Amino acid sequence: MEELDGNGAAGRLREVFALELTTARGQCTHCGNVGALGEARVFMDAPGLVVRCRTCESVLLVLVRGDDRYWLGAQGMTWLELH
């Protein structure tokens, strides 16, 4: 099983985001840590993409790609700053 970082998720995230996510900073709702998504723990070999906080492991973001739509879960981040 491959654990990567946010860089590994960059291509998939670009399918749904118009701004770069790996340089975006976000706050983990669970532990309050703030960091760039490029440094987050990413699990790609799953039915969906799962991005976890590097500090506390809790889920920051989930992205599932279906046949004709995506599901995005982002409740693990209190805020996300994109530029």
Added chain:
Amino acid sequence: MPLTRGFRGRSRPDAPPDRVPPGQYVTDDFPVLSAGPTPHTALDQWTFSIEGEIDQPRSWTWDEFRALPSEQVTKDIHCVTKWSKLDTDWEGVSVDTLLDGVETEAEYVLAFCDGGYTTNLPLEDVTGGKAWVAFGYGGEPLDPEHGGPARLLVPHLYFWKSAKWVRGLTLRNEDAPGFWEQYGYHNYGDPWREQRYWGD
């Protein structure tokens, strides 16, 4: 879709169509998919519990769990990411054994696991000889990356329902989506009706 000359990928053996649900490829591998890091719970800390809509919640330590009657089963498994693996050998305790004597009005279960993963199923889909808590695969103890020390095994549904690192079942009167079911995956997940996503 542009084809890549000469690329075949891993071998995808043919199989009789009645063994392979629509949209699936057969594989000889056993791919490892996970939503998070592999948990490592020491066996002397491990318990399996039945909780929720039950008069007397019950719980087993690892030794107590392994002392229960277990069985060896051979099953086909189907992952929603399109691979199927036929004739996989498992050893586990039937969920019927774990629920033996339980009286409940609950119609649903939520399986819960180390690492926080959950998945929901109708109670009738884990009873009547359809589900196990499996501790052995291929004649060996179940590897941590495949869900060891024990995982739920519910082969008639897509394999995300066969929750890895399972620690118990919560019996519920009402259904509630588990981890993948919240994020687009089908609430029930029958591979033969190709129920991969919401609305399928």
Added chain:
Amino acid sequence: MAGAAVLGRLAPLTWRVASLAEFVDETPHARTLVLDVDGWEGHRAGQHVDVRLTAEDGYQAERSYSIASGPDDRTLELTVELIEDGEVSPYLVGELQHGDTFEVRGPIGGWFAWDPAEGGPLLLVAGGSGVVPFRSMLRARPADVPARLVYSARTLEDVIYRDELEALGDDVVLTLTREQRHGTRSGRVDADLLREAGFAPAQEPRIFVCGPTPFVEAVASELVELGHPPERVKTERFGPTGR
């Protein structure tokens, strides 16, 4: 509409056709693919592409590869390491022929990228095939930006881009982890090596670490312990064995 102009909206990521123009065997296990890509618009050093292969029955496999060519090079180059029981690398390294095509999309990645305008000094720490994005960075580096590459490889035979790196002289510190060779350092990349070979925290280097996940995590934490601020250490993990 000033708002829309301020933010750097990314171009939609589309799959493009790449055809193999030539290849260069860097080592017995690594091959650089020189590609012509329809509509390729260039890249920043450190970025990667996604590659997609499609079999006759429609089965698809996707992998990511760091871009090995510099931003000013005229062709796109990827260096692929052969993974013994891999699915994609045996095809790219063993089967793909001149003129064959597959799909790529990119360039991808804003975090693990370096523009010369950002300046240096530049400290690059590579484990195995983690050296690939650093070739792009070193090719982009102007002569007045100090740079140091600390590169850990298993054996001398596994060293990728050997000639190009030797030409950089003392800017490259090589260490071998599975072999002893006269004249070449041995051992893992540890705090002592990083202290000796890298720039001191007071010089405020921009640091990039790339390679297998365990390597990156060990090196990143050693760098922070040496006093480098965590926000100046950018990492890219290739997974347990590397891409």
